[in-house]
Amino acid sequence: MSAADISTEPTRRPFTGRRVRFGDVSLQLVAGAAALGVTVLVGLIVWKIVDGSRLAIVKNGWAFLIRVAWNPVPGRELYGAASFLFGTVLTSFGALLIAAPLSIGVALFLTELAPRVIQGPVTALVETLAAVPSVLIGLWGIYVLGPVLRTSIESWLHTVFGFIPLFGDPSAAGASIFTAIIVLTIMILPIVSSISRELFREVPSELKEGALALGTTRWEMVRGVIFPYARGGIAAALILGLSRAMGEAIAVTQVVGGSPTIQWNLFSTGDTLASKIAAAYQGAVTSLQLSSLIYLGLVLLVFSLLANLVAQWIVRRVARKHGVTRGGHV
Amino acid sequence: MSITIEPTVRVETRRQPIPPRERLEPIFEVEGLDAIYGAKAAIKDVSMEVYKNLVTAIIGPSGCGKSTYIRCFNRMNDLIPTFRQTGTIRYHGQDICASNIDPVAVRRNIGMVFQRPNPFPKSIYDNVAWGCRVLGMKEDLDARVERALTQAALWDEVKDRLKASGLSLSGGQQQRLCIARAIAVEPDVVLMDEPASALDPIATQAIEQLMHQLKSQYTFVIVTHNMQQAARVADMTAFFSISQGGEGERYGELIEYDATEKIFTAPSDKRTEDYVTGRFG
Amino acid sequence: MSTQDLTGPGLRLDHLPRRKRVNRTMEGLAWLAAAIAIAILGVVVYSVGQRGWSELNLNLITKQPINFSLTNAPQGLSNAFAGTIVIVGIAMLMALPAGILVAVYVNEFAPAPIRSVITLVIDVLAGVPAIVIGIFVFVLLVVGSGQSGLKGSFSLAILMLPFVARTTIEVLALVPNALREASLALGVPRWRTTLSIVLPRAIGGILTGTVLAVARVAGETAPLLFTSSVVGVQTDWNPAHALQTIPVAIFELSESPDPKDHARAWAAGFVLLIFILFASLTARWLATRNARKLAGR
Numbered sequence: 033m034s035a036a037d038i039s040t041e042p043t044r045r046p047f048t049g050r051r052v053r054f055g056d057v058s059l060q061l062v063a064g065a066a067a068l069g070v071t072v073l074v075g076l077i078v079w080k081i082v083d084g085s086r087l088a089i090v091k092n093g094w095a096f097l098i099r100v101a102w103n104p105v106p107g108r109e110l111y112g113a114a115s116f117l118f119g120t121v122l123t124s125f126g127a128l129l130i131a132a133p134l135s136i137g138v139a140l141f142l143t144e145l146a147p148r149v150i151q152g153p154v155t156a157l158v159e160t161l162a163a164v165p166s167v168l169i170g171l172w173g174i175y176v177l178g179p180v181l182r183t184s185i186e187s188w189l190h191t192v193f194g195f196i197p198l199f200g201d202p203s204a205a206g207a208s209i210f211t212a213i214i215v216l217t218i219m220i221l222p223i224v225s226s227i228s229r230e231l232f233r234e235v236p237s238e239l240k241e242g243a244l245a246l247g248t249t250r251w252e253m254v255r256g257v258i259f260p261y262a263r264g265g266i267a268a269a270l271i272l273g274l275s276r277a278m279g280e281a282i283a284v285t286q287v288v289g290g291s292p293t294i295q296w297n298l299f300s301t302g303d304t305l306a307s308k309i310a311a312a313y314q315g316a317v318t319s320l321q322l323s324s325l326i327y328l329g330l331v332l333l334v335f336s337l338l339a340n341l342v343a344q345w346i347v348r349r350v351a352r353k354h355g356v357t358r359g360g361h362v
Numbered sequence: 363m364s365i366t367i368e369p370t371v372r373v374e375t376r377r378q379p380i381p382p383r384e385r386l387e388p389i390f391e392v393e394g395l396d397a398i399y400g401a402k403a404a405i406k407d408v409s410m411e412v413y414k415n416l417v418t419a420i421i422g423p424s425g426c427g428k429s430t431y432i433r434c435f436n437r438m439n440d441l442i443p444t445f446r447q448t449g450t451i452r453y454h455g456q457d458i459c460a461s462n463i464d465p466v467a468v469r470r471n472i473g474m475v476f477q478r479p480n481p482f483p484k485s486i487y488d489n490v491a492w493g494c495r496v497l498g499m500k501e502d503l504d505a506r507v508e509r510a511l512t513q514a515a516l517w518d519e520v521k522d523r524l525k526a527s528g529l530s531l532s533g534g535q536q537q538r539l540c541i542a543r544a545i546a547v548e549p550d551v552v553l554m555d556e557p558a559s560a561l562d563p564i565a566t567q568a569i570e571q572l573m574h575q576l577k578s579q580y581t582f583v584i585v586t587h588n589m590q591q592a593a594r595v596a597d598m599t600a601f602f603s604i605s606q607g608g609e610g611e612r613y614g615e616l617i618e619y620d621a622t623e624k625i626f627t628a629p630s631d632k633r634t635e636d637y638v639t640g641r642f643g
Numbered sequence: 644m645s646t647q648d649l650t651g652p653g654l655r656l657d658h659l660p661r662r663k664r665v666n667r668t669m670e671g672l673a674w675l676a677a678a679i680a681i682a683i684l685g686v687v688v689y690s691v692g693q694r695g696w697s698e699l700n701l702n703l704i705t706k707q708p709i710n711f712s713l714t715n716a717p718q719g720l721s722n723a724f725a726g727t728i729v730i731v732g733i734a735m736l737m738a739l740p741a742g743i744l745v746a747v748y749v750n751e752f753a754p755a756p757i758r759s760v761i762t763l764v765i766d767v768l769a770g771v772p773a774i775v776i777g778i779f780v781f782v783l784l785v786v787g788s789g790q791s792g793l794k795g796s797f798s799l800a801i802l803m804l805p806f807v808a809r810t811t812i813e814v815l816a817l818v819p820n821a822l823r824e825a826s827l828a829l830g831v832p833r834w835r836t837t838l839s840i841v842l843p844r845a846i847g848g849i850l851t852g853t854v855l856a857v858a859r860v861a862g863e864t865a866p867l868l869f870t871s872s873v874v875g876v877q878t879d880w881n882p883a884h885a886l887q888t889i890p891v892a893i894f895e896l897s898e899s900p901d902p903k904d905h906a907r908a909w910a911a912g913f914v915l916l917i918f919i920l921f922a923s924l925t926a927r928w929l930a931t932r933n934a935r936k937l938a939g940r
Contacts, residue, residue, distance in 0.1 A: 165862025
């Protein structure tokens with residue numbers, strides 16, 4: 033009781049005038065400056081890449097995009113991006129084609145099928161796959177995966193479906209567009225599956241139970257409830273996966289072989305925008321060659337910006353539709 | 363036609379009789395207060411006075427804007443981006459809604475206890491001491507913490523484990539800890555937004571006793587949905603209700619404000635009477 | 644596991660056998676997909692480990708590589724290990740405060756429209772390919788003045804920044820408003836509330852995000868090719884010089900014709916992989932522990 037007796041009369045403290053708090057203002061300024069800095073950084077990236085490729089743009093214009101050429105010999109210099117664009121599109125879409133069903137399968141397994149005890153470990157393992165550095169996947173791609181693919185799947189596909197131009201003669205080296213596709217598949221699989229998993233988890237359980245209560249099988253519930261609900265999100269996940277596949281330089285450089293031609297044969301060597309840039313790291317001979325390399329980077333940057341903006345647009349639209357709002361803050 | 367009211371709420375007589383109004387010192391004078399979220403008014407045209415060293419209860423059905431109203435007293439609504447208010451709240455004669463008033467200073471004088479206990483993820487001791495330290499009340503910190511915890515009727519339960527996390531306490535203890543935290547910095551007014559709504563009867567009783575003991579030092583404003591609670595603790599009671607405006611608009615309105623005894627036994631408004639006799643909602 | 648079908652008059656079981664067959668097939672495919680994903684990880688880890696094992700010894704981290712080696716003298720990649728530590732360490736020092744500040748701005752100060760602009764910018768930055776970041780830093784800083792470890796750190800920091808900012812925004816959003824209100828209602832100013840209540844509460848999540856970000860950039864090759872790859876064999880700790888790193892070393896060794904170089908690439912890769920797996924698992928453990936703590940011990 034004694035402590036309660038030492039009561040102090042509450043005192044009123046004056047508060048006329050809004051005090052400008054040094055702490056508040058400085059934290060807001062510093063944090064705001066950081067946020068502004070990030071925005072400026074993105075702008076600077078775009079500007080610097082455009083600036084660096086200016087010489088090539090002036091010399092070549094749009095023709096650069098449809099020309100198949102990469103000749104850095106001074107005097108006879110001629111550059112074009114067409115073969116790299118072709119290789120980029122072929123490898124990234126090829127990878128997406130394989131990775132999409134695989135990732136969605138993994139995500140469905142994790143959300144709907146996996147027994148509780150293995151859910152956690154399997155999630156951890158799949159996410160660990162995303163953490164494996166691309167240079168290691170590439171190393172593994174050249175010396176382990178490439179030779180195996182050449183002697184097994186590639187030669188089998190060639191024997192059986194050789195009449196389709198896509199399945200031509202396997203290249204002797206083991207490096208091929210097909211190896212690049214598989215390597216990219218491995219790299220985007222964990223990304224797409226972890227986004228899809230989050231999407232499937234967000235499907236309200238009342239919806240799922242509602243479908244199951246009608247007497248549907250689990251697969252019918254997935255098709256009828258989960259897929260329609262998560263459709264937009266899955267599209268965004270696939271676009272992000274595609275963008276990641278387009279931008280991957282290192283692993284592709286290691287396994288694709290690097291030949292600046294357009295070939296429909298998946299089992300021959302090729303090249304992509306990103307891998308062409310990476311392979312040129314030891315230096316360019318002329319300023320036009322350097323500028324052309326940066327031009328390739330510009331094309332890549334435009335692709336990835338577009339892909340990301342579209343994906344984010346979808347995500348935000350879906351979030352609005354489902355009434356998901358970001359937690360409000362004080 | 364006259365109705366005789368049978369009060370459903372037994373009014374305890376622990377309260378001292380309130381001195382006549384002219385001897386009361388108004389601490390808040392609210393005038394023509396509208397509180398608006400976005401385009402929707404939560405409360406309209408509230409005018410009343412809150413008196414020093416009394417417990418003032420705000421009662422009413424859910425959705426009548428009680429919580430919005432009490433958060434106006436210490437500018438907590440400033441934190442909601444779409445919130446606007448018009449009208450004035452004078453605190454000791456000074457309009458605290460004015461834009462040149464520092465909300466931090468307002469909150470420094472007018473503390474708050476929230477509906478759900480929200481102790482900091484710190485030790486019991488630090489939960490109480492942190493505010494004092496930050497606000498520069500560093501002398502005799504131990505004594506200050508002990509005093510606040512004693513006033514909040516928590517000291518005996520926690521004195522042997524002041525280092526334990528505030529989150530390790532039970533819900534009722536957590537709420538008393540939050541009260542200790544609020545009074546440790548010696549505010550002038552303590553606002554309580556349904557402080558007992560998530561608590562068991564014993565914890566509720568402890569909190570009510572506390573208000574009773576401390577009101578000689580502080581002024582309490584309490585929002586409650588529990589009429590018995592208002593009847594037990596409050597000297598003055600304000601009844602809010604939901605009114606219909608044009609075009610289906612619904613907003614909260616102050617219906618009646620008077621001595622608690624009067625509100626519960628002889629209300630002058632039919633709507634108050636319906637509510638306190640349980641004929642409403 | 645098979646279940647008994649209901650039978651009886653009046654029960655409608657149209658096409659049930661076929662529907663169940665389809666369902667079983669689809670479920671089987673989902674199991675298969677998960678098995679494939681795990682098998683890939685297993686095969687990659689196994690092949691890296693198996694091939695790197697022979698060269699996995701102390702020489703790897705203590706001995707320098709030898710140029711044009713015709714001898715059988717033991718050599719290692721000490722320069723790459725030193726460079727990776729320096730470059731990744733500095734990148735972390737750059738990205739961590741910047742990322743946290745951006746997140747604090749987005750979560751605690753920014754008005755709604757600006758908040759969505761900044762989060763979009765962060766997402767866009769996260770989507771810029773690493774190789775483009777590499778040539779950006781090359782054009783911005785390297786052209787004319789040459790490579791350095793510091794410039795490598797800068798390019799890695801750009802990669803880390805959106806990662807750190809995103810995770811921090813997520814954790815800050817999980818800090819209950821009730822805590823902010825409790826502090827503000829005491830009359831504590833906003834900056835003090837942010838620094839003493841909000842950030843400490845979020846520190847576990849921020850730590851997890853940081854560990855993951857470090858694990859991610861430690862294995863990055865692309866941005867370093869243009870910013871810190873033209874290097875000597877000396878072990879060098881000076882970030883003003885171009886420094887060798889493990890990923891770049893692996894990339895170069897993987898293109899070498901000499902099988903001994905391959906073995907060193909595998910061994911360095913194994914060390915890198917172990918570090919990254921360890922960091923990821925630590926982060927995961929931190930995350931679960933943190934979640935348990937936030938849930939009230």
